[in-house]
Amino acid sequence: MIEARGFATTVVGLVRLHLEKSLVPRSLFVPFQLGRPLGEPGDVGFQRRVLTQALALLERRDGPVIIEDFSDDPPGWVDTPGWRSRMDLEALALPPSRDATAWSAALAAEMERVRPHYEAAVDGRGRTSVGISQQPPESWPDYAAGFLAGELPPPPGGLPTAAIALRFLADDLKAYYGEAVQAQGPVPASRQLDRWFWSETVAGALLQELRRVGMASDNNALKTVAGRFFVPAPYVRA
Numbered sequence: 298m299i300e301a302r303g304f305a306t307t308v309v310g311l312v313r314l315h316l317e318k319s320l321v322p323r324s325l326f327v328p329f330q331l332g333r334p335l336g337e338p339g340d341v342g343f344q345r346r347v348l349t350q351a352l353a354l355l356e357r358r359d360g361p362v363i364i365e366d367f368s369d370d371p372p373g374w375v376d377t378p379g380w381r382s383r384m385d386l387e388a389l390a391l392p393p394s395r396d397a398t399a400w401s402a403a404l405a406a407e408m409e410r411v412r413p414h415y416e417a418a419v420d421g422r423g424r425t426s427v428g429i430s431q432q433p434p435e436s437w438p439d440y441a442a443g444f445l446a447g448e449l450p451p452p453p454g455g456l457p458t459a460a461i462a463l464r465f466l467a468d469d470l471k472a473y474y475g476e477a478v479q480a481q482g483p484v485p486a487s488r489q490l491d492r493w494f495w496s497e498t499v500a501g502a503l504l505q506e507l508r509r510v511g512m513a514s515d516n517n518a519l520k521t522v523a524g525r526f527f528v529p530a531p532y533v534r535a
Contacts, residue, residue, distance in 0.1 A: 305355040309334045309347065313364070320362050323354040327367045330487050336372045337487065338479075343372060373487035380485045382478050382493055384414055391502050395510070400503055401442035407499040408434060411477045418480035426472045430465040431456060434473060437466055441503060445510055449519070460518035463507070464526050470500050495532040505534050 299306055300322055308324040310316040311334055316324045327334055327347060335344040350367060357363050389407050392399030412434075419425045431454035432440060443450045444463060452462035474494055479485065485493070495501040504527045511523020528534075 307351050307354040309351050316364050322360050323357060323363045323365075325351040325354060325365050325367055328371050330371075330373055333373065333487070337484070339484065340372065343369070376486050376489050377483050380483055380489055382497070383481055384410055384478065386410060386498055389499055391499060394506065395445050397442040397446040400445055400499075400506070401438040403499045404438040404441070404503055405435075408438070408473075411474060414477035414480045415473055418476040421480060422476075425476060427469050427476070430462065430469040432462075432466065432469075434469075437470060441466055441470075441507060444507055444519070449516065458518055460511075460516065460522045463511075463519070464522040467504055467507070467527050470504070474498060474500055491529070491532065495528070501532075504528055508533070 306322055308316070308321050310324050310326055311329060311331055313326045313328075316326055325347070327336075329336060335347045337343065346369065347367060350365070354363060354365060386407055389403060389410075392403050415425075415427075427434070430437070440450055441463065444459075449459040450462075452459050456462045456465065471494065475490060478490060478493065495505075508523045508527040511519045511527070514520050514523070
């Protein structure tokens with residue numbers, strides 16, 4: 298409809314099958330990590346190349362359907378040599394399974410170590426993506442751990458259900474750690490960041506535990522969000 302009114306359009310897509318099925322007039326397929334259609338955060342030069350190639354498709358008239366592949370290799374899959382987190386989290390032990398009180402205490406202790414790095418990241422960037430859970434970070438440990446005890450804590454603010462509240466809290470938790478770990482030193486590749494979070498943090502282990510509990514729940518909404526949104530498929534533990 299937009300094209301019929303004389304406006305050329307172009308799309309940047311992360312899943313080639315979606316572009317092939319939707320048959321938009323012009324699209325640029327980028328084989329990047331989901332959520333990063335322009336590449337890695339902060340890489341302005343690379344992001345400009347993606348946008349330039351996508352916008353150049355507006356000049357093409359050889360359709361009706363054009364699908365072009367981005368010309369560079371995917372970013373974020375080459376490890377930054379020698380990268381390690383500067384946060385001292387290794388000494389923190391994981392609590393017993395489903396011990397809600399112990400998990401809450403462990404996450405609170407870890408977040409206290411992460412907090413200065415997160416605050417430095419916010420000061421340096423002037424913004425944060427944390428906040429969709431509508432809860433302050435200091436309330437996250439108790440709220441999340443409540444689900445391990447079989448509770449469905451009331452959702453905060455205008456969120457409709459406890460399941461949605463926990464899903465957004467999981468997103469906030471991942472963002473909080475992700476921003477913090479990139480506050481200083483060389484920037485890790487996205488693959489390094491994921492490996493670190495899911496293998497070296499209490500937060501990552503808690504989300505694994507919440508996934509298992511949610512998947513076994515009689516609450517269909519909690520079961521759905523736990524299975525789909527808490528842990529990326531490559532990092533799901535048996």
